Amino acid sequence: MVSTPASGLAVQWILAKREFVRTVRQPSRIVAAIATPALIWIVLASGFADSFAPPGADGSYGAFLVPGMAVMVVVFGSVFGAIALIEDKREGFLQGVMVGPAPRWAIGQGKLVAASLITWLQGLVVLLLALPYSHASIGGWWHAALVLGAVSFGVNGLALAFAWRMNSVAGFHGVMNLVLMPMWLLSGSVFPRDGAAGWMGAVMSINPLTHCTEAIRAALTGTPPNSTQWAATLFVAAAGVALATLSVPKRRL
Amino acid sequence: MNTVEIVGLRREYRSRRRSVRALDGVDLAVRTGSMVALLGPNGSGKSTLIRLLVGADKPDAGTAKVFGIDAGRLGRQRARIGVVFQTLSLDPLLTVRENLVTHAAILGAPRDAVDQTAKLVGVADRLDDRVGTLSGGLARRVDLARAVLHGPELLILDEPTTGLDHEARASLLKTLDRLKREQGVNLLLSTHQMDEAERADEVVLMNEGTIAASGPPDDLRRRLGTHVIRAADTPEMRKAAGALDIKPNGRQIVISGDEDRIADTARALVAADLPFEFGPPTLGDVYLHMTGRRLTEGSEW
Numbered sequence: 001m002v003s004t005p006a007s008g009l010a011v012q013w014i015l016a017k018r019e020f021v022r023t024v025r026q027p028s029r030i031v032a033a034i035a036t037p038a039l040i041w042i043v044l045a046s047g048f049a050d051s052f053a054p055p056g057a058d059g060s061y062g063a064f065l066v067p068g069m070a071v072m073v074v075v076f077g078s079v080f081g082a083i084a085l086i087e088d089k090r091e092g093f094l095q096g097v098m099v100g101p102a103p104r105w106a107i108g109q110g111k112l113v114a115a116s117l118i119t120w121l122q123g124l125v126v127l128l129l130a131l132p133y134s135h136a137s138i139g140g141w142w143h144a145a146l147v148l149g150a151v152s153f154g155v156n157g158l159a160l161a162f163a164w165r166m167n168s169v170a171g172f173h174g175v176m177n178l179v180l181m182p183m184w185l186l187s188g189s190v191f192p193r194d195g196a197a198g199w200m201g202a203v204m205s206i207n208p209l210t211h212c213t214e215a216i217r218a219a220l221t222g223t224p225p226n227s228t229q230w231a232a233t234l235f236v237a238a239a240g241v242a243l244a245t246l247s248v249p250k251r252r253l
Numbered sequence: 254m255n256t257v258e259i260v261g262l263r264r265e266y267r268s269r270r271r272s273v274r275a276l277d278g279v280d281l282a283v284r285t286g287s288m289v290a291l292l293g294p295n296g297s298g299k300s301t302l303i304r305l306l307v308g309a310d311k312p313d314a315g316t317a318k319v320f321g322i323d324a325g326r327l328g329r330q331r332a333r334i335g336v337v338f339q340t341l342s343l344d345p346l347l348t349v350r351e352n353l354v355t356h357a358a359i360l361g362a363p364r365d366a367v368d369q370t371a372k373l374v375g376v377a378d379r380l381d382d383r384v385g386t387l388s389g390g391l392a393r394r395v396d397l398a399r400a401v402l403h404g405p406e407l408l409i410l411d412e413p414t415t416g417l418d419h420e421a422r423a424s425l426l427k428t429l430d431r432l433k434r435e436q437g438v439n440l441l442l443s444t445h446q447m448d449e450a451e452r453a454d455e456v457v458l459m460n461e462g463t464i465a466a467s468g469p470p471d472d473l474r475r476r477l478g479t480h481v482i483r484a485a486d487t488p489e490m491r492k493a494a495g496a497l498d499i500k501p502n503g504r505q506i507v508i509s510g511d512e513d514r515i516a517d518t519a520r521a522l523v524a525a526d527l528p529f530e531f532g533p534p535t536l537g538d539v540y541l542h543m544t545g546r547r548l549t550e551g552s553e554w
Contacts, residue, residue, distance in 0.1 A: 006358055011359055091344070092343065098309070099308065100331055
Protein backbone atom coordinates (compact mmCIF):
# COMPACT_ATOMS: atom_id res chain seq x y z
CA MET A 1 0.00 0.00 0.00
CA VAL A 2 1.48 3.35 -1.00
CA SER A 3 -0.31 6.38 0.39
CA THR A 4 -0.94 9.57 -1.54
CA PRO A 5 0.34 12.51 0.50
CA ALA A 6 -1.99 15.41 1.23
CA SER A 7 -1.82 18.49 -0.98
CA GLY A 8 -0.04 21.61 0.24
CA LEU A 9 -3.35 23.34 1.01
CA ALA A 10 -4.59 20.33 2.96
CA VAL A 11 -1.37 20.30 4.98
CA GLN A 12 -1.93 23.97 5.83
CA TRP A 13 -5.43 23.22 7.07
CA ILE A 14 -4.33 20.16 9.07
CA LEU A 15 -1.54 22.06 10.83
CA ALA A 16 -3.81 25.04 11.46
CA LYS A 17 -6.51 22.81 12.95
CA ARG A 18 -3.97 21.26 15.31
CA GLU A 19 -2.82 24.73 16.39
CA PHE A 20 -6.41 25.71 17.21
CA VAL A 21 -6.87 22.62 19.37
CA ARG A 22 -3.60 23.34 21.18
CA THR A 23 -4.62 26.94 21.80
CA VAL A 24 -8.01 26.01 23.21
CA ARG A 25 -6.26 23.58 25.57
CA GLN A 26 -4.04 26.38 26.87
CA PRO A 27 -6.63 28.96 27.99
CA SER A 28 -3.93 30.88 29.84
CA ARG A 29 -2.43 31.67 26.43
CA ILE A 30 -5.68 33.33 25.29
CA VAL A 31 -6.22 35.14 28.57
CA ALA A 32 -2.64 36.46 28.66
CA ALA A 33 -2.79 37.67 25.05
CA ILE A 34 -5.95 39.69 25.68
CA ALA A 35 -5.68 40.60 29.37
CA THR A 36 -2.24 42.21 29.18
CA PRO A 37 -3.18 44.76 26.50
CA ALA A 38 -6.53 45.31 28.25
CA LEU A 39 -4.70 46.14 31.46
CA ILE A 40 -2.32 48.47 29.64
CA TRP A 41 -5.30 50.13 27.93
CA ILE A 42 -7.08 50.74 31.24
CA VAL A 43 -3.92 52.16 32.86
CA LEU A 44 -2.95 54.42 29.95
CA ALA A 45 -6.49 55.55 29.14
CA SER A 46 -7.20 56.39 32.76
CA GLY A 47 -3.78 57.84 33.52
CA PHE A 48 -3.66 60.20 30.56
CA ALA A 49 -7.41 60.84 30.42
CA ASP A 50 -7.20 64.54 31.32
CA SER A 51 -3.68 65.34 30.20
CA PHE A 52 -3.59 64.13 26.61
CA ALA A 53 -6.13 64.92 23.91
CA PRO A 54 -5.01 63.39 20.64
CA PRO A 55 -6.40 64.52 17.32
CA GLY A 56 -9.44 62.63 16.04
CA ALA A 57 -10.89 59.75 18.01
CA ASP A 58 -13.49 62.10 19.44
CA GLY A 59 -10.82 63.65 21.62
CA SER A 60 -10.81 60.70 24.03
CA TYR A 61 -7.43 59.12 24.68
CA GLY A 62 -9.16 55.82 25.48
CA ALA A 63 -10.73 55.80 22.01
CA PHE A 64 -7.40 56.82 20.43
CA LEU A 65 -5.73 53.80 22.05
CA VAL A 66 -8.22 51.21 20.74
CA PRO A 67 -6.51 50.48 17.36
CA GLY A 68 -3.12 50.28 19.07
CA MET A 69 -4.46 47.87 21.67
CA ALA A 70 -5.93 45.65 18.97
CA VAL A 71 -2.53 45.66 17.24
CA MET A 72 -0.86 44.96 20.57
CA VAL A 73 -3.06 41.88 21.08
CA VAL A 74 -1.82 40.66 17.71
CA VAL A 75 1.82 41.39 18.61
CA PHE A 76 1.49 39.61 21.97
CA GLY A 77 -0.36 36.73 20.35
CA SER A 78 2.34 36.37 17.70
CA VAL A 79 4.87 35.80 20.47
CA PHE A 80 2.83 32.81 21.67
CA GLY A 81 2.62 31.49 18.11
CA ALA A 82 6.38 31.79 17.70
CA ILE A 83 7.03 30.12 21.04
CA ALA A 84 4.69 27.30 19.98
CA LEU A 85 6.87 26.79 16.90
CA ILE A 86 10.05 26.67 19.02
CA GLU A 87 8.34 24.15 21.32
CA ASP A 88 7.28 22.07 18.31
CA LYS A 89 10.90 21.94 17.22
CA ARG A 90 12.17 21.11 20.70
CA GLU A 91 9.47 18.61 21.62
CA GLY A 92 9.86 16.83 18.31
CA PHE A 93 6.42 17.15 16.67
CA LEU A 94 7.87 19.04 13.73
CA GLN A 95 10.66 16.57 13.02
CA GLY A 96 8.03 13.97 12.15
CA VAL A 97 6.29 16.42 9.81
CA MET A 98 9.48 17.81 8.27
CA VAL A 99 10.81 14.41 7.14
CA GLY A 100 7.45 13.58 5.59
CA PRO A 101 6.21 14.38 2.09
CA ALA A 102 4.57 17.71 3.00
CA PRO A 103 6.08 20.60 1.01
CA ARG A 104 8.10 23.05 3.12
CA TRP A 105 6.04 26.03 1.97
CA ALA A 106 2.88 24.32 3.19
CA ILE A 107 4.40 23.67 6.60
CA GLY A 108 5.51 27.30 6.91
CA GLN A 109 2.19 28.67 5.73
CA GLY A 110 0.23 26.22 7.88
CA LYS A 111 1.94 27.63 10.97
CA LEU A 112 1.29 31.17 9.69
CA VAL A 113 -2.39 30.65 8.91
CA ALA A 114 -2.98 29.14 12.34
CA ALA A 115 -1.08 31.77 14.30
CA SER A 116 -2.62 34.61 12.26
CA LEU A 117 -6.20 33.43 12.59
CA ILE A 118 -5.80 32.96 16.34
CA THR A 119 -4.30 36.42 16.90
CA TRP A 120 -6.81 37.98 14.50
CA LEU A 121 -9.73 36.53 16.45
CA GLN A 122 -8.19 37.81 19.68
CA GLY A 123 -7.76 41.26 18.11
CA LEU A 124 -11.36 41.21 16.91
CA VAL A 125 -12.48 40.74 20.52
CA VAL A 126 -10.81 44.07 21.30
CA LEU A 127 -12.47 45.75 18.32
CA LEU A 128 -15.84 44.39 19.42
CA LEU A 129 -15.39 45.48 23.02
CA ALA A 130 -14.32 48.90 21.82
CA LEU A 131 -17.44 49.47 19.71
CA PRO A 132 -18.93 51.88 22.28
CA TYR A 133 -15.81 54.07 21.88
CA SER A 134 -15.99 54.27 18.10
CA HIS A 135 -18.20 55.89 15.51
CA ALA A 136 -17.69 53.06 13.08
CA SER A 137 -20.37 51.94 10.66
CA ILE A 138 -20.66 48.22 10.02
CA GLY A 139 -18.61 48.71 6.85
CA GLY A 140 -16.01 50.74 8.77
CA TRP A 141 -15.74 48.06 11.44
CA TRP A 142 -15.16 45.44 8.77
CA HIS A 143 -12.48 47.64 7.19
CA ALA A 144 -10.75 47.80 10.56
CA ALA A 145 -11.12 44.03 10.97
CA LEU A 146 -9.66 43.45 7.51
CA VAL A 147 -6.62 45.61 8.20
CA LEU A 148 -6.14 43.85 11.54
CA GLY A 149 -6.17 40.53 9.68
CA ALA A 150 -3.39 41.77 7.43
CA VAL A 151 -1.44 42.95 10.48
CA SER A 152 -1.86 39.46 11.96
CA PHE A 153 -0.31 37.86 8.88
CA GLY A 154 2.52 40.40 8.82
CA VAL A 155 3.48 40.31 12.49
CA ASN A 156 3.10 36.54 12.77
CA GLY A 157 5.16 36.04 9.61
CA LEU A 158 7.95 38.12 11.12
CA ALA A 159 7.77 36.34 14.49
CA LEU A 160 7.76 32.89 12.85
CA ALA A 161 10.71 33.84 10.64
CA PHE A 162 12.74 34.48 13.79
CA ALA A 163 11.35 31.39 15.53
CA TRP A 164 12.43 29.05 12.71
CA ARG A 165 16.01 30.18 13.38
CA MET A 166 15.86 29.87 17.19
CA ASN A 167 15.93 26.95 19.57
CA SER A 168 15.35 28.78 22.82
CA VAL A 169 12.18 30.36 24.14
CA ALA A 170 14.30 32.65 26.32
CA GLY A 171 16.14 33.84 23.22
CA PHE A 172 12.87 34.69 21.54
CA HIS A 173 12.03 37.15 24.30
CA GLY A 174 15.03 39.12 23.05
CA VAL A 175 13.37 39.33 19.63
CA MET A 176 10.17 40.43 21.32
CA ASN A 177 11.95 43.20 23.22
CA LEU A 178 14.25 44.35 20.43
CA VAL A 179 12.04 44.00 17.35
CA LEU A 180 8.34 43.50 17.99
CA MET A 181 7.80 45.86 20.93
CA PRO A 182 9.69 48.81 19.34
CA MET A 183 7.77 48.16 16.12
CA TRP A 184 4.53 48.42 18.04
CA LEU A 185 5.62 51.42 20.14
CA LEU A 186 6.57 53.30 16.95
CA SER A 187 3.35 52.43 15.12
CA GLY A 188 1.24 55.33 16.34
CA SER A 189 -0.51 53.05 18.80
CA VAL A 190 0.28 55.10 21.92
CA PHE A 191 0.90 58.57 20.47
CA PRO A 192 0.19 60.13 17.08
CA ARG A 193 2.89 60.38 14.43
CA ASP A 194 2.19 64.08 13.83
CA GLY A 195 3.17 65.13 17.33
CA ALA A 196 6.37 63.05 17.52
CA ALA A 197 9.91 64.48 17.27
CA GLY A 198 11.19 64.80 13.70
CA TRP A 199 13.43 61.73 13.67
CA MET A 200 10.83 59.64 15.40
CA GLY A 201 8.12 60.77 13.02
CA ALA A 202 10.37 59.71 10.13
CA VAL A 203 10.95 56.29 11.66
CA MET A 204 7.21 55.92 12.26
CA SER A 205 6.51 56.84 8.64
CA ILE A 206 8.63 54.00 7.30
CA ASN A 207 7.14 51.53 9.79
CA PRO A 208 4.36 49.83 7.79
CA LEU A 209 2.58 49.01 11.04
CA THR A 210 2.01 52.77 11.55
CA HIS A 211 -0.08 52.99 8.39
CA CYS A 212 -2.06 49.92 9.39
CA THR A 213 -2.76 51.30 12.85
CA GLU A 214 -3.82 54.60 11.31
CA ALA A 215 -6.00 52.72 8.84
CA ILE A 216 -7.80 50.94 11.70
CA ARG A 217 -8.20 54.26 13.53
CA ALA A 218 -9.59 55.91 10.42
CA ALA A 219 -12.03 53.06 9.82
CA LEU A 220 -13.25 53.14 13.43
CA THR A 221 -13.84 56.89 13.27
CA GLY A 222 -15.96 56.64 10.16
CA THR A 223 -13.30 57.56 7.56
CA PRO A 224 -12.35 54.93 4.97
CA PRO A 225 -8.59 54.15 4.95
CA ASN A 226 -6.69 55.99 2.19
CA SER A 227 -4.74 54.37 -0.64
CA THR A 228 -1.38 54.60 1.20
CA GLN A 229 -2.90 52.80 4.16
CA TRP A 230 -4.40 50.08 1.96
CA ALA A 231 -1.08 49.68 0.15
CA ALA A 232 0.75 49.34 3.47
CA THR A 233 -1.85 46.82 4.60
CA LEU A 234 -1.34 44.71 1.50
CA PHE A 235 2.44 44.99 1.86
CA VAL A 236 2.34 43.87 5.50
CA ALA A 237 0.21 40.82 4.69
CA ALA A 238 2.31 39.85 1.67
CA ALA A 239 5.56 40.30 3.61
CA GLY A 240 4.22 38.08 6.38
CA VAL A 241 3.32 35.29 3.95
CA ALA A 242 6.69 35.61 2.20
CA LEU A 243 8.64 35.57 5.48
CA ALA A 244 6.76 32.57 6.86
CA THR A 245 7.22 30.66 3.59
CA LEU A 246 10.86 31.45 2.90
CA SER A 247 12.13 31.10 6.46
CA VAL A 248 11.38 27.36 6.71
CA PRO A 249 14.82 25.73 6.78
CA LYS A 250 15.89 23.92 3.61
CA ARG A 251 17.34 21.12 5.69
CA ARG A 252 14.39 19.28 7.04
CA LEU A 253 15.15 19.54 10.76
CA MET B 254 17.82 -4.94 -5.51
CA ASN B 255 18.64 -2.37 -2.85
CA THR B 256 16.25 -0.04 -1.04
CA VAL B 257 19.09 2.12 0.24
CA GLU B 258 22.43 2.71 -1.48
CA ILE B 259 25.13 4.81 0.12
CA VAL B 260 28.46 5.46 -1.58
CA GLY B 261 31.44 7.35 -0.15
CA LEU B 262 29.33 9.40 2.26
CA ARG B 263 31.25 12.08 4.18
CA ARG B 264 30.01 14.67 6.65
CA GLU B 265 32.09 16.96 8.78
CA TYR B 266 30.72 19.39 11.36
CA ARG B 267 32.84 22.50 11.67
CA SER B 268 32.85 25.17 14.30
CA ARG B 269 35.35 27.95 15.02
CA ARG B 270 37.20 25.85 17.56
CA ARG B 271 37.26 22.44 15.94
CA SER B 272 35.83 20.20 13.32
CA VAL B 273 34.43 16.73 13.81
CA ARG B 274 34.32 14.18 11.02
CA ALA B 275 31.02 12.44 11.73
CA LEU B 276 31.10 10.25 8.60
CA ASP B 277 34.24 9.40 6.69
CA GLY B 278 33.56 7.60 3.44
CA VAL B 279 30.72 5.24 4.31
CA ASP B 280 29.48 2.68 1.76
CA LEU B 281 26.32 0.77 2.61
CA ALA B 282 23.45 -1.04 0.93
CA VAL B 283 20.14 -2.16 2.41
CA ARG B 284 18.77 -5.05 0.39
CA THR B 285 15.04 -4.94 -0.28
CA GLY B 286 13.20 -7.10 2.22
CA SER B 287 15.93 -7.04 4.85
CA MET B 288 16.60 -5.58 8.26
CA VAL B 289 19.91 -3.81 8.73
CA ALA B 290 21.22 -2.70 12.12
CA LEU B 291 23.79 0.05 12.53
CA LEU B 292 25.64 -0.94 15.69
CA GLY B 293 28.03 1.38 17.47
CA PRO B 294 28.46 3.52 20.56
CA ASN B 295 27.40 7.17 20.81
CA GLY B 296 29.38 9.33 18.42
CA SER B 297 30.12 6.55 15.94
CA GLY B 298 28.14 8.28 13.15
CA LYS B 299 24.85 6.33 13.23
CA SER B 300 22.56 9.30 13.76
CA THR B 301 24.41 11.42 11.20
CA LEU B 302 23.95 8.65 8.65
CA ILE B 303 20.22 8.56 9.41
CA ARG B 304 19.91 12.35 9.24
CA LEU B 305 21.46 12.27 5.78
CA LEU B 306 19.17 9.44 4.68
CA VAL B 307 15.99 11.23 5.71
CA GLY B 308 17.12 14.46 4.06
CA ALA B 309 17.55 16.31 7.36
CA ASP B 310 21.16 17.13 6.47
CA LYS B 311 23.35 17.29 3.40
CA PRO B 312 26.58 15.34 2.87
CA ASP B 313 29.91 17.03 2.13
CA ALA B 314 30.68 14.26 -0.36
CA GLY B 315 29.23 11.00 -1.58
CA THR B 316 25.67 9.98 -2.35
CA ALA B 317 22.80 8.52 -0.35
CA LYS B 318 19.97 7.11 -2.41
CA VAL B 319 16.64 5.74 -1.24
CA PHE B 320 14.54 3.85 -3.79
CA GLY B 321 17.17 4.94 -6.32
CA ILE B 322 16.49 8.64 -5.67
CA ASP B 323 18.88 11.10 -4.01
CA ALA B 324 17.83 11.34 -0.35
CA GLY B 325 17.69 15.14 -0.52
CA ARG B 326 15.36 15.11 -3.52
CA LEU B 327 12.77 12.55 -2.49
CA GLY B 328 9.87 15.01 -2.46
CA ARG B 329 6.53 13.19 -2.28
CA GLN B 330 8.38 9.85 -2.40
CA ARG B 331 9.03 10.55 1.30
CA ALA B 332 5.60 9.01 1.81
CA ARG B 333 7.31 5.66 1.19
CA ILE B 334 9.48 6.13 4.29
CA GLY B 335 8.67 6.11 7.99
CA VAL B 336 11.08 7.58 10.51
CA VAL B 337 11.32 7.07 14.27
CA PHE B 338 13.73 9.46 15.93
CA GLN B 339 15.51 9.20 19.27
CA THR B 340 13.02 11.75 20.62
CA LEU B 341 9.26 11.47 20.14
CA SER B 342 7.61 13.24 17.20
CA LEU B 343 4.31 13.67 19.00
CA ASP B 344 2.33 16.56 20.43
CA PRO B 345 1.91 16.00 24.18
CA LEU B 346 -1.15 18.27 24.31
CA LEU B 347 -3.09 16.17 21.80
CA THR B 348 -4.62 12.75 22.36
CA VAL B 349 -3.15 9.66 20.77
CA ARG B 350 -5.96 9.67 18.20
CA GLU B 351 -5.51 13.37 17.40
CA ASN B 352 -1.77 12.89 16.92
CA LEU B 353 -2.27 9.91 14.64
CA VAL B 354 -5.09 11.56 12.68
CA THR B 355 -2.93 14.65 12.12
CA HIS B 356 -0.02 12.64 10.76
CA ALA B 357 -2.31 10.29 8.81
CA ALA B 358 -3.91 13.27 7.08
CA ILE B 359 -0.53 14.76 6.15
CA LEU B 360 0.74 11.41 4.89
CA GLY B 361 -2.48 10.62 3.07
CA ALA B 362 -3.06 7.40 4.98
CA PRO B 363 -6.52 5.80 4.61
CA ARG B 364 -9.19 6.61 7.20
CA ASP B 365 -9.07 3.25 8.93
CA ALA B 366 -5.27 3.38 9.27
CA VAL B 367 -5.40 5.03 12.70
CA ASP B 368 -7.46 2.28 14.34
CA GLN B 369 -5.62 -0.51 12.53
CA THR B 370 -2.17 0.80 13.40
CA ALA B 371 -3.13 1.54 16.99
CA LYS B 372 -4.21 -2.08 17.28
CA LEU B 373 -1.00 -3.29 15.65
CA VAL B 374 1.23 -1.49 18.18
CA GLY B 375 -1.06 -2.18 21.14
CA VAL B 376 -2.40 1.29 21.97
CA ALA B 377 -5.97 0.85 20.74
CA ASP B 378 -7.32 1.24 24.29
CA ARG B 379 -5.43 4.51 24.86
CA LEU B 380 -6.56 6.41 21.77
CA ASP B 381 -8.38 9.07 23.78
CA ASP B 382 -5.58 9.70 26.28
CA ARG B 383 -3.35 12.72 25.86
CA VAL B 384 0.16 11.71 24.83
CA GLY B 385 1.62 13.81 27.65
CA THR B 386 0.00 11.47 30.18
CA LEU B 387 1.41 8.23 28.72
CA SER B 388 4.40 6.28 30.03
CA GLY B 389 7.62 6.37 28.01
CA GLY B 390 7.03 2.90 26.60
CA LEU B 391 3.47 3.63 25.51
CA ALA B 392 4.41 6.98 24.01
CA ARG B 393 7.19 5.25 22.07
CA ARG B 394 4.69 2.76 20.69
CA VAL B 395 2.43 5.61 19.61
CA ASP B 396 5.43 7.19 17.90
CA LEU B 397 6.04 3.94 16.07
CA ALA B 398 2.37 3.91 15.03
CA ARG B 399 2.83 7.44 13.68
CA ALA B 400 5.77 6.29 11.58
CA VAL B 401 3.99 3.29 10.03
CA LEU B 402 0.46 4.72 9.62
CA HIS B 403 0.89 5.11 5.87
CA GLY B 404 2.37 1.68 5.25
CA PRO B 405 5.95 2.75 4.46
CA GLU B 406 8.21 0.47 2.47
CA LEU B 407 11.22 1.54 4.50
CA LEU B 408 11.18 2.21 8.24
CA ILE B 409 14.21 4.03 9.65
CA LEU B 410 14.64 3.96 13.43
CA ASP B 411 17.28 5.93 15.32
CA GLU B 412 17.84 4.23 18.68
CA PRO B 413 14.09 3.77 19.20
CA THR B 414 14.42 1.99 22.54
CA THR B 415 16.45 4.68 24.29
CA GLY B 416 15.10 5.23 27.79
CA LEU B 417 12.67 2.31 27.74
CA ASP B 418 12.47 -0.32 30.46
CA HIS B 419 13.05 -3.99 29.64
CA GLU B 420 9.37 -4.80 29.11
CA ALA B 421 8.64 -1.80 26.90
CA ARG B 422 11.77 -2.48 24.86
CA ALA B 423 10.84 -6.13 24.32
CA SER B 424 7.33 -5.13 23.27
CA LEU B 425 8.62 -2.58 20.77
CA LEU B 426 11.11 -5.02 19.26
CA LYS B 427 8.36 -7.62 18.94
CA THR B 428 6.25 -5.12 17.02
CA LEU B 429 9.17 -4.41 14.67
CA ASP B 430 9.50 -8.13 14.03
CA ARG B 431 5.79 -8.28 13.16
CA LEU B 432 6.06 -5.32 10.81
CA LYS B 433 8.88 -7.01 8.93
CA ARG B 434 7.26 -10.42 8.89
CA GLU B 435 3.64 -9.48 8.18
CA GLN B 436 3.96 -6.27 6.17
CA GLY B 437 7.34 -6.79 4.54
CA VAL B 438 8.68 -3.45 5.78
CA ASN B 439 12.42 -2.89 5.18
CA LEU B 440 14.04 -1.87 8.45
CA LEU B 441 17.12 0.23 9.08
CA LEU B 442 17.78 0.47 12.79
CA SER B 443 20.53 2.22 14.69
CA THR B 444 21.38 0.92 18.13
CA HIS B 445 24.12 0.30 20.65
CA GLN B 446 22.31 -2.73 22.06
CA MET B 447 23.65 -6.09 20.91
CA ASP B 448 20.36 -7.96 21.31
CA GLU B 449 18.59 -5.47 19.03
CA ALA B 450 21.26 -5.86 16.36
CA GLU B 451 21.05 -9.67 16.67
CA ARG B 452 17.56 -9.53 15.08
CA ALA B 453 18.93 -7.98 11.89
CA ASP B 454 19.77 -9.79 8.68
CA GLU B 455 22.89 -7.68 8.47
CA VAL B 456 24.80 -5.80 11.15
CA VAL B 457 26.98 -2.82 10.30
CA LEU B 458 29.58 -2.06 12.97
CA MET B 459 30.23 1.67 12.99
CA ASN B 460 33.24 3.31 14.58
CA GLU B 461 34.27 6.96 14.42
CA GLY B 462 32.38 7.65 11.19
CA THR B 463 33.52 4.55 9.35
CA ILE B 464 32.26 0.99 8.92
CA ALA B 465 34.54 -1.35 10.86
CA ALA B 466 32.85 -4.51 9.60
CA SER B 467 29.50 -5.70 8.30
CA GLY B 468 27.68 -8.92 7.65
CA PRO B 469 25.11 -11.29 9.12
CA PRO B 470 25.46 -11.52 12.94
CA ASP B 471 26.58 -15.18 12.80
CA ASP B 472 29.26 -14.41 10.22
CA LEU B 473 30.58 -11.54 12.30
CA ARG B 474 30.76 -13.69 15.43
CA ARG B 475 32.45 -16.52 13.57
CA ARG B 476 35.37 -14.19 12.93
CA LEU B 477 36.35 -14.74 16.58
CA GLY B 478 35.94 -18.52 16.51
CA THR B 479 33.62 -20.58 18.66
CA HIS B 480 34.64 -19.29 22.08
CA VAL B 481 36.43 -16.28 23.52
CA ILE B 482 37.92 -15.29 26.85
CA ARG B 483 36.92 -11.97 28.33
CA ALA B 484 38.89 -10.49 31.18
CA ALA B 485 40.31 -7.32 32.66
CA ASP B 486 43.23 -5.94 30.67
CA THR B 487 46.19 -6.65 32.99
CA PRO B 488 49.83 -7.59 32.29
CA GLU B 489 49.17 -11.09 33.70
CA MET B 490 46.29 -11.57 31.30
CA ARG B 491 48.31 -10.38 28.29
CA LYS B 492 51.04 -12.79 29.26
CA ALA B 493 48.55 -15.63 29.61
CA ALA B 494 47.11 -14.87 26.17
CA GLY B 495 50.55 -15.44 24.67
CA ALA B 496 50.41 -15.55 20.90
CA LEU B 497 46.63 -15.68 20.75
CA ASP B 498 44.67 -12.91 19.06
CA ILE B 499 43.98 -10.21 21.63
CA LYS B 500 42.49 -6.76 21.43
CA PRO B 501 43.16 -4.87 24.66
CA ASN B 502 41.82 -1.36 25.24
CA GLY B 503 43.37 -0.69 28.63
CA ARG B 504 40.32 -1.92 30.51
CA GLN B 505 39.07 -5.07 28.85
CA ILE B 506 40.65 -7.76 26.79
CA VAL B 507 39.00 -10.26 24.44
CA ILE B 508 41.12 -13.26 23.60
CA SER B 509 40.17 -15.28 20.53
CA GLY B 510 41.77 -17.83 18.29
CA ASP B 511 42.05 -21.57 17.74
CA GLU B 512 39.49 -23.49 19.81
CA ASP B 513 42.00 -25.86 21.47
CA ARG B 514 44.41 -23.10 22.37
CA ILE B 515 41.58 -20.96 23.83
CA ALA B 516 40.59 -23.95 25.97
CA ASP B 517 44.22 -24.43 27.09
CA THR B 518 44.48 -20.74 27.95
CA ALA B 519 41.26 -20.92 29.96
CA ARG B 520 42.62 -23.87 31.93
CA ALA B 521 45.86 -21.93 32.56
CA LEU B 522 43.88 -18.93 33.83
CA VAL B 523 41.93 -21.16 36.20
CA ALA B 524 45.18 -22.62 37.51
CA ALA B 525 46.62 -19.11 37.98
CA ASP B 526 43.41 -18.07 39.76
CA LEU B 527 42.85 -15.15 37.38
CA PRO B 528 39.20 -14.02 36.96
CA PHE B 529 37.73 -14.25 33.42
CA GLU B 530 34.65 -15.12 31.40
CA PHE B 531 34.54 -17.89 28.81
CA GLY B 532 31.84 -18.29 26.19
CA PRO B 533 30.69 -17.91 22.61
CA PRO B 534 31.56 -14.51 21.11
CA THR B 535 28.97 -11.75 21.17
CA LEU B 536 28.63 -8.83 18.80
CA GLY B 537 30.11 -6.75 21.63
CA ASP B 538 33.20 -8.96 21.56
CA VAL B 539 33.43 -8.57 17.80
CA TYR B 540 33.07 -4.80 18.14
CA LEU B 541 35.79 -4.63 20.79
CA HIS B 542 38.00 -6.89 18.72
CA MET B 543 37.53 -4.81 15.55
CA THR B 544 37.74 -1.34 17.06
CA GLY B 545 39.29 -1.59 20.51
CA ARG B 546 36.18 0.18 21.85
CA ARG B 547 33.22 -0.98 23.87
CA LEU B 548 29.68 -0.58 22.55
CA THR B 549 28.36 1.18 25.64
CA GLU B 550 30.39 3.15 28.12
CA GLY B 551 29.79 1.95 31.66
CA SER B 552 28.81 -1.56 30.61
CA GLU B 553 30.81 -4.52 31.81
CA TRP B 554 31.64 -5.57 28.29
